[in-house]
Amino acid sequence: xxxxxxxxxxxxxxxxxxxxxxxxxxxxxxxxxxxxxxxxxxxxxxxxxxxxxxxxxxxxxxxxxxxxxxxxxxxxxxxxxxxxxxxxxxxxxxxxxxxxxxxxxxxxxxxxxxxxxxxxxxxxxxxxxxxxxxxxxxxxxxxxxxxxxxxxxxxxxxxxxxxxxxxxxxxxxxxxxxxxxxxxxxxxxxxxxxxxxxxxxxxxxxxxxxxxxxxxxxxxxxxxxxxxxxxxxxxxxxxxxxxxxxxxxxxxxxxxxxxxxxxxxxxxxxxxxxxxxxxxxxxxxxxxxxxxxxxxxxxxxxxxxxxxxxxxxxxxxxxxxxxxxxxxxxxxxxxxxxxxxxxxxxxxxxxxxxxxxxxxxxxxxxxxxxxxxxxxxxxxxxxxxxxxxxxxxxxxxxxxxxxxxxxxxxxxx
Amino acid sequence: xxxxxxxxxxxxxxxxxxxxxxxxxxxxxxxxxxxxxxxxxxxxxxxxxxxxxxxxxxxxxxxxxxxxxxxxxxxxxxxxxxxxxxxxxxxxxxxxxxxxxxxxxxxxxxxxxxxxxxxxxxxxxxxxxxxxxxxxxxxxxxxxxxxxxxxxxxxxxxxxxxxxxxxxxxxxxxxxxxxxxxxxxxxxxxxxxxxxxxxxxxxxxxxxxxxxxxxxxxxx
Amino acid sequence: xxxxxxxxxxxxxxxxxxxxxxxxxxxxxxxxxxxxxxxxxxxxxxxxxxxxxxxxxxxxxxxxxxxxxxxxxxxxxxxxxxxxx
Ligand SMILES: Cc1cc2nc3c(=O)[nH]c(=O)nc-3n(C[C@H](O)[C@H](O)[C@H](O)COP(=O)(O)OP(=O)(O)OC[C@H]3O[C@@H](n4cnc5c(N)ncnc54)[C@H](O)[C@@H]3O)c2cc1C
Numbered sequence: 001x002x003x004x005x006x007x008x009x010x011x012x013x014x015x016x017x018x019x020x021x022x023x024x025x026x027x028x029x030x031x032x033x034x035x036x037x038x039x040x041x042x043x044x045x046x047x048x049x050x051x052x053x054x055x056x057x058x059x060x061x062x063x064x065x066x067x068x069x070x071x072x073x074x075x076x077x078x079x080x081x082x083x084x085x086x087x088x089x090x091x092x093x094x095x096x097x098x099x100x101x102x103x104x105x106x107x108x109x110x111x112x113x114x115x116x117x118x119x120x121x122x123x124x125x126x127x128x129x130x131x132x133x134x135x136x137x138x139x140x141x142x143x144x145x146x147x148x149x150x151x152x153x154x155x156x157x158x159x160x161x162x163x164x165x166x167x168x169x170x171x172x173x174x175x176x177x178x179x180x181x182x183x184x185x186x187x188x189x190x191x192x193x194x195x196x197x198x199x200x201x202x203x204x205x206x207x208x209x210x211x212x213x214x215x216x217x218x219x220x221x222x223x224x225x226x227x228x229x230x231x232x233x234x235x236x237x238x239x240x241x242x243x244x245x246x247x248x249x250x251x252x253x254x255x256x257x258x259x260x261x262x263x264x265x266x267x268x269x270x271x272x273x274x275x276x277x278x279x280x281x282x283x284x285x286x287x288x289x290x291x292x293x294x295x296x297x298x299x300x301x302x303x304x305x306x307x308x309x310x311x312x313x314x315x316x317x318x319x320x321x322x323x324x325x326x327x328x329x330x331x332x333x334x335x336x337x338x339x340x341x342x343x344x345x346x347x348x349x350x351x352x353x354x355x356x357x358x359x360x361x362x363x364x365x366x367x368x369x370x371x372x373x374x375x376x377x378x379x380x381x382x383x384x385x386x387x388x389x390x391x392x393x394x395x396x397x398x399x400x401x402x403x404x405x406x407x408x409x410x411x412x413x
Numbered sequence: 414x415x416x417x418x419x420x421x422x423x424x425x426x427x428x429x430x431x432x433x434x435x436x437x438x439x440x441x442x443x444x445x446x447x448x449x450x451x452x453x454x455x456x457x458x459x460x461x462x463x464x465x466x467x468x469x470x471x472x473x474x475x476x477x478x479x480x481x482x483x484x485x486x487x488x489x490x491x492x493x494x495x496x497x498x499x500x501x502x503x504x505x506x507x508x509x510x511x512x513x514x515x516x517x518x519x520x521x522x523x524x525x526x527x528x529x530x531x532x533x534x535x536x537x538x539x540x541x542x543x544x545x546x547x548x549x550x551x552x553x554x555x556x557x558x559x560x561x562x563x564x565x566x567x568x569x570x571x572x573x574x575x576x577x578x579x580x581x582x583x584x585x586x587x588x589x590x591x592x593x594x595x596x597x598x599x600x601x602x603x604x605x606x607x608x609x610x611x612x613x614x615x616x617x618x619x620x621x622x623x624x625x626x627x628x629x630x631x632x633x
Numbered sequence: 634x635x636x637x638x639x640x641x642x643x644x645x646x647x648x649x650x651x652x653x654x655x656x657x658x659x660x661x662x663x664x665x666x667x668x669x670x671x672x673x674x675x676x677x678x679x680x681x682x683x684x685x686x687x688x689x690x691x692x693x694x695x696x697x698x699x700x701x702x703x704x705x706x707x708x709x710x711x712x713x714x715x716x717x718x
Contacts, residue, residue: 239679250675252654298652301681301704306635308648341675397675398668490641506641506693559634559646574642574693576649581692 019186020193023200029226030058030198032380033218034233035205035241037061038070039181040358040365041233042188042199043373044380049195051374052381057197058227059189060220062204066185069235070366072303072335074258074292074413075181076271076282077367078115080135080142080173082127082408085391086344087138089371092388094175096370104187108179109285113271115176116150117412120165120276127407128171135173145172153270162319165276176271178282178290184369208244208355215245215354229380231356233372236301236336238359245352249359250397251338255296256363256413257309259332261324263287273412277316280412289327291317292413295337295363305334337362344403347376347392348385356380357394363413364405421463422541422601426609432624438516440464443624450627457553457620459612460544460628462596463604468521469536470529471509478533479510482523486510491572493585499633501596503572505583511538511598515633541604543611544631545595549618554595556614562586567593578610594631635706639690640697640713653687656698683709 032048034041037059048054061067077097079090101108119125128144135142147159147167160166189199200222207219208230217226232241236253264287273280278293293313296306310329318325339362340346346360358376361368375386385393391403419440421427432443442464450458470478476486479502487494487504494502499515514521529535545553554562560575567588574583580603585596599607612622625632635647655678660669678684681704688699688711698717700709 239677240681243680248672248676249679250677251679252677253679253681299654299684299686299703300706302706304706308634338679398671400671506695559648574690575645576692583692 019190020199023198026058026200026203026220026222026225027198031056031227032229032231033057033225033227034059034231035218036068036232036234036237037065037185037189037199037201038068038233038235039066039184039188039369040070040235040361040372040376041231042185042192043369044231044233044358044376045192045197045199045373046188046195047373047377048381049192049197051377054377054381055196057192058225059192059197059199060203060205060218061199061201062221064201065189065199066182069335069337069361070185070369071182072258072333073181073366074280074282074290075178075366076115076280076413077110077177077179078173078412079140079175079367080115080117080131080171080408082131082134082405083344083391083403084134084138085403086405086408087134087140089388089392090367091138091140092374093368093371094177096374097177097179097367100184100187100370104191106183106187106190108183108187110177110179111285112175112177113269113282114153115173115271116145116153116273117171117173118150118167118272118274118276119169119171120161120167120274122168124275125168128169131171131408141174143172145170154268154272156267156321156323157272158320158322161277162322164319165274178271178284180285181366184366188369188373205241205244208241210245210352210355213351213353215352228354229356230354231358231376231380233358233376235359235361235365236338238338238357242357245350245355247350247352247355247394249346249357249394250341251346251360253299253301253336253338255300255303255305255334256292256337257296257305257332257334258290258292259310259313259329260284260291261289262328262330264289264327272320274316274320275412277319279313279316279320281317281320288330289324295339296334301336303334303336305332339363341397342402343405343409345392346394347372347389348379348394349383350394360392362409364409419464421461422539422604423461423463423608426605427461427622430622432622435625437625438464438466443622445624445626446622449621450623453615453620454546454623454627456547457549457615457618458544458546458623458627459608459615459621460546460623460625460632461542461608462544462632463540463542463601465513465542466518466521467511467513467538467540467542468524469509469511469538470524470533471536472532472534473508474530474532475508475510475534478527478530479512479524482520482527484512484520484524487570489569491574492570493572494570503583503585505572505574509536511536511583513542539601540598541601541607543597543608544628545597545611546623546628546631547594547620548592549620550593550595552618553611553614553620557611562595578607580607582607589631637688637699637708638711639693639695640711640716641695642690642693645690649690649692651689651691653689656685656687
C-alpha cells in the first residue's frame with residue numbers, strides 16, 4: 001500500500017483513471033434520462049447497461065453524486081420485513097449486495113453483523129413472532145430470541161433499560177449488515193460510466209415536457225434534452241418532480257436525522273434497534289457509534305437538524321448503555337425522507353407514458369439500492385413492471401390495496 | 414380509622430418510603446415522611462393533595478352552568494380564583510374549568526349532580542395533584558420544564574399549561590405571605606413518574622417529599 | 634429550541650405541540666366518486682410551500698392553525714379555527 005501511495009505522490013500525470021468521465025455538454029437526446037445521482041439512479045443506469053445493453057443514458061444530478069440520502073443514511077441492510085412483497089424484494093437485494101465488492105472491484109466494507117429488533121412489550125413480541133414466521137416462510141434467517149441472547153451479543157446492555165422498558169426478547173436476523181454508503185454510489189457510478197452512461201453533476205431538472213400523455217423531453221439548468229423515458233429517483237425531492245408532470249402521490253416529506261459519536265475501541269459488533277425507545281445503533285469500521293431514531297415529527301423540506309434530536313436520542317441510548325454517559329457526539333445531520341402511508345415504496349410505471357417512479361423510499365431505501373437498480377432497469381427496458389415490484393405500484397392507493405410495512409420499518413428503517 | 418375507598422395515584426411510589434399515613438376525604442395520604450419535612454418544605458417540598466375532590470366542565474355553556482351553582486369563574490383564560498369558601502376555580506383556555514373543593518366542600522358534588530345543558534360537557538378528572546413549595550421551587554422548575562415560572566405576575570393569579578419532564582401539566586402560582594408556592598395537576602396515570610422525578614430533582618436542591626403535617630394550610 | 638405560538642397559551646417549545654398535517658377540504662362522501670375519495674384519503678401536497686396546518690398544544694389540548702413555510706421551517710402566523718381575519 002505505501003508503495004502505491006508513493007507512486008501517486010511522485011507521478012506527474014495522475015496514474016489512476018478518475019472514477020468516471022466528466023462530460024462538458026449534454027447530448028441533444030438520450031434513450032433514458034435518470035433524474036437523481038443517488039445510489040438508486042446510478043444503479044439503474046448500471047443495470048440498464050449491464051443487463052439490457054441500453055447505454056445511451058444520462059444520469060442528471062443537481063448536486064454531487066451520493067450527496068442525497070445515499071450519503072446520509074445509517075447503512076443498515078436487512079430483509080426481515082413484514083409483507084411477502086417486502087420480504088422477497090429485500091431478500092433479493094441482500095443477495096445482490098454480497099457480490100458487489102467483487103463486481104465493482106471496490107471495497108464496500110459490506111459487513112454482516114446480525115441485527116436485533118428489541119421488544120419491550122407484549123404487543124412488540126407479537127409483531128416479532130409474526131415477522132419471524134413470514135420471514136421463515138420465505139427462507140430468511142429470522143427468529144425470536146430471549147433477553148439472554150441479546151446480553152450475550154451485547155454484554156454492556158442494561159436489559160432493564162433503566163427500569164423504564166425491560167427487554168422481553170428480540171427478533172434476531174443474522175444476515176443484518178452495514179456497508180460504506182458513498183462507495184456504493186461511486187461503484188455503481190463507475191460501472192455505469194464504463195458501460196457508456198453519462199453522469200452529469202451540477203445539472204438540475206427544471207421541467208418535464210409531456211405531449212399527448214407521453215414524455216418527450218426534459219428541461220435542465222444546462223438546456224433541453226429530448227427523451228421518451230425518464231426515471232425519477234430523487235428521494236425527498238419526488239413531489240417537486242411529480243408536480244412537473246401533474247401526478248398526485250401520497251408522498252410527504254419529513255426529515256430523518258442521525259448522528260455519530262467519537263470513535264471508540266470496537267465493543268458493539270451487532271446492530272440494535274428498539275422501536276419503544278425510538279433508537280437504533282451500530283458501530284462503524286472507524287469505531288464511531290452510528291445512531292438514529294424515528295422520523296422528525298413534522299414536515300420540513302430541508303436538511304436542517306435540531307438540538308431536540310440528539311437530546312432525545314442520547315437519553316434513550318443511556319437507558320440501554322449507561323456507560324456511554326461520557327461519550328461525545330461529533331456530528332449530526334438530516335436527510336429528507338419521502339414517506340408513504342404504508343411504509344412501502346412507490347415504484348414502476350405511472351399514468352404518464354415513459355415516466356417511471358422509483359420513490360417513496362423514505363427511511364428504508366439504502367438496503368434496496370441494488371434491487372431497485374435491477375428491477376427499475378428491467379421495468380424500463382421492457383415497459384412492464386418487474387414481478388418483484390408489482391406490489392409497489394402507485395395504483396395501490398387508488399384501489400385501497402396497501403402493502404403495510406409499518407410494523408417493520410418505522411424505527412428500524 | 415376508616416378504610417380508604419380512594420387510592421392516590423401516587424400511592425405506589427410513596428409506599429416504599431414508609432411515610433406515616435393519614436386518611437383525608439377517604440384517601441390514604443402521607444402525613445409525614447419524617448422530621449426533616451419542615452426543612453425540605455422551606456427549600457423544595459413536594460406534597461400530595463390528590464385527595465381533594467374535583468370536577469371539570471367545558472364548552473360554550475360551561476361558565477353559565479357554574480354560575481347557576483353559584484360558582485364564580487375567573488375572567489381571564491389561564492387564571493384561577495379562590496372563592497371565599499375556599500373552593501379553587503381554575504380557568505383553562507376560554508371555555509374549560511376545573512373546580513376543586515376545600516376541605517368539607519360540596520361544590521363538586523353539586524356539579525356531578527347537575528344535568529348538563531346545551532354546550533356543557535362534564536370532564537371527569539383523575540388527577541395527581543401536587544403542591545410544590547420552597548425558595549428553590551423556581552430552580553426545580555427550571556430543571557424540569559421549559560416554561561419560565563419566574564416570568565409570572567403572581568397578583569394576576571396565573572395558570573399555565575405546559576409540559577414538565579415530558580408530562581402535560583396544569584400549574585397555578587399562589588402568592589402567599591410565606592412566599593409563592595405552586596399547585597401542579599397532571600393525569601393520574603403519569604402521576605407516579607412526575608412525583609418521583611420531581612422528588613429526585615428536589616432532593617438535589619435540599620428538598621424532597623413532604624407530608625400533610627408540614628404542609629399545613631398550604632395543602633388547602 | 635424551536636418555538637411555536639399557541640393563540641391561547643403563548644410561545645412554547647415545539648415539543649409541547651403535535652402536528653396534524655395540512656388542512657385539506659373533504660369532498661362530500663355521499664356524492665363524490667371512488668377516485669375522488671381515494672385521492673382525499675391518500676394523496677398529499679408533498680412539495681414545499683407556505684401551508685396552512687393543524688397543530689395542537691398538547692398540555693391544554695388547544696387545536697389551532699399555523700401558516701408555515703415548510704422549506705424554511707418558519708411559522709408566519711397562528712390563529713384559532715374561524716378566527717382568520
Ligand atoms: C438519516 C437517514 C438514515 C437512513 N438509514 C437507512 C438505513 O439504515 N437503511 C436503509 O436501508 N435506508 C436508510 N435510509 C434511507 C435511504 O438513505 C434512502 O432511501 C436511499 O438512500 C435513497 O436513495 P436514492 O438514490 O433514491 O436517493 P438520494 O441518494 O437522495 O438521491 C437523490 C438525488 O436526486 C438529486 N435530485 C433531486 N432533485 C433533482 C433535480 N431536480 N434534478 C437533478 N437531480 C435532483 C438529489 O440531489 C440527490 O442526490 C436513511 C435515510 C436517512 C436520511
